[in-house]
Amino acid sequence: MATLPPAVTATGTVARPQPPALRHVRRRRRPSGEPPPLPRHLNASGKWWLAASGAVVLAWIAVAVTGSVSLFDVADTRVLQAFAQVRSPPLTRIALIAGALATPIGVYLLWVANFAVLIVLRRWRHLFVWVGVALVVVNLGGTMLTLLQRPRPYEVALIGRWAGFSMPSLPITVLTTFLVCTLYSLVPAGRYRTAGKWVICGLLAVTALSRLYLAQDHPTDIVAGAILGVAVPLAAFRWLTPNDVFPVSYRRGRTAHLDVTGIRGDAIIRALQDQLGLLATSVKPFNLEGSGGSTPLKICVKSDDAAGESYVFAKLYAATHVRSDRWYKLGRTLLYGRLEDEQPFHSVRRLVQYEDYVLHLMDDAGLPVSHPLGIVEITPEREYLLVTEFIAGSSEIGEADVDEAIIDQGLAVVRRMWEIGLAHRDIKPANLLVCDGRLVIIDTAFAEVRPSPWRQAVDLANMMLVLGLRTDAETVYQRARRQFSEEEIAEAFAATRGLTMPTQLRRLLRQRGRDLHAQFLELLPYRLPPVRIQLFSWRRVLLTIATLFGAVLGVMILISVLGQPL
């Protein structure tokens, strides 16, 4: 490995320790056709149910072409007649109650309850899939009813409620769909979901028996409805909300963090060996509370030194993080207006590529960052791992001893970023580590190449505020004057206030109970007028109007949905 350039400081250079000698093995190119480390999967049961729905459709076509519907009619009628033989007033009352779930009001309550719970839990993706699946199934079922035009059962008294043609049984189709959607959007995977499947089987069996007793549907209508009702949501949820990416969980914690045990953990280990030649032995979450936009990992790998093993740091990015980033930026645009570059990333691959590029840029410029080791693809276009050097024994600057050397290094980082035309844009205590008297800057995902002068000025003020948190404004200001002019510092504090500071920095400043920002302003020989940041743009105006319109429309539709049973 090439010798790393030293970090530049005002007082000279700080030698960077050589990274550990990680053991590398030969990398392997994945041949065409071989699945990625963590492929998207439907599971065997999902494929079985899809095949069953295909069989139902083929059966419909075969019956229509051969004109053999009367055979099914006769068979179905004989079954229904057998049920009719055992009819009695008490049994009829029981059957009417047992079939309540498939009534319009039963299905409606299920729908509204799910809708409300998913909104309260803010499980938006599951909600979208839920609604999408319901739309598809209801319309598919309605289309099949129109195409097949099968009357209700013959030669037996229909004593339950019914409407329209009978094949497939729309109440059973919709009920099955809604129950499966409920299972996959609200019940955690594992034994609870397995138990839930049996509960659904039981509910459907009771409902089906009730409908057969009341002769509301033919048996084949019920079978076809149940198959459609299971296959479509099962495929949709497994494909669009795979449990390893969008787990249903009621544990406290950030939803951005992915579970790295099980098949994902194995996939990471395999992918690290194939793509970077690293022999990983364990993958563990690391400092989760400090990260909301990715899943940070500490990965134990084999090394060639005496210890035999070392660590690398990795950030696991998934498509869900990109979407979170997109909504977060839209929210900021609506709330605060234009804060320079708020354009979101449109794919997780681009996000990871960008962060890797910025890391390389900073590393090449001698800035004290974790040395990038490469990008690992876990699932194409869905999950990527950004692997870097692990800074062992480091602590956040908010908890470390900060002396003049650290202050100088921090200020030199800003000066060097100015020189190479870069802004970090997220300078806060959580992103500045101190390790053996050496400052390391991390989390470069928000960095911007060729930023506006205003952005660069904000970096300087935020760095001074972070350094001042652990020391005092006077010391930081005096050290800053060695690298920056009074005008540059004045501009920095004119540009920085409120929203331009990261949330963590604002919170710490409030907790300290002293107005560090004002103290810096008092130290300045003169002040510049504040730089305006809340710029109105057409985009913001239009987005705000669209949001308000959408909100009004949403409320109206919600009222309509609540008032109109399915």
Next chain:
Amino acid sequence: MKAARIAALPALVAGGLLSGCAGGSTLITAAPLCAGPDGADNGVVLMAQSVPTATQVPCIRSALPLGWNFHHLDARNGRAQFSLDSDRDGQMAVEVRLEASCTTAGATEVPSDRDGMRRLERVGRTSPSYAGTRYYLFDGGCLSVVFSLASNDAGEALAVASQAVGFVSRDELRAQVRDASGGRLSLDPPPHENG
């Protein structure tokens, strides 16, 4: 989390669509023709199943006059109804409703244009637009033809109701079902089975 709330809007919109779609999924958009290639359409059979006592079942005789369209058929236990749209008299200008019985209070009996049926007419208003109901009473059923016209000229709509709306007897439907099943099935349950 304003952005997250914004994210819910498409779901709400879709929810609205869903409620609308699901509500209409059992409605039948194909006209129930009295005489299709294999006899009466299945929509007519379904109407017969809606009112098991009805000895006559309404249907659409043939192509509707220019300017008139079939809206939809809603057949369910206890009643069946279909409606016709007119480009001059508005959507669902004529609604045809089959029930086991109906209230004809205020209606006047007039000579019937259908064999074996009594006909009654009740005019709600004639101006500014026409509204009225025509009843056909027969064994085990009642057919109401409700006129809700956008204009006060009821002539065309009344003629459409007379000419385009026909009847198929239950006996004919029974024979049709029996023939289609090779003599193995009957439309109705045996008389002793009362559910």
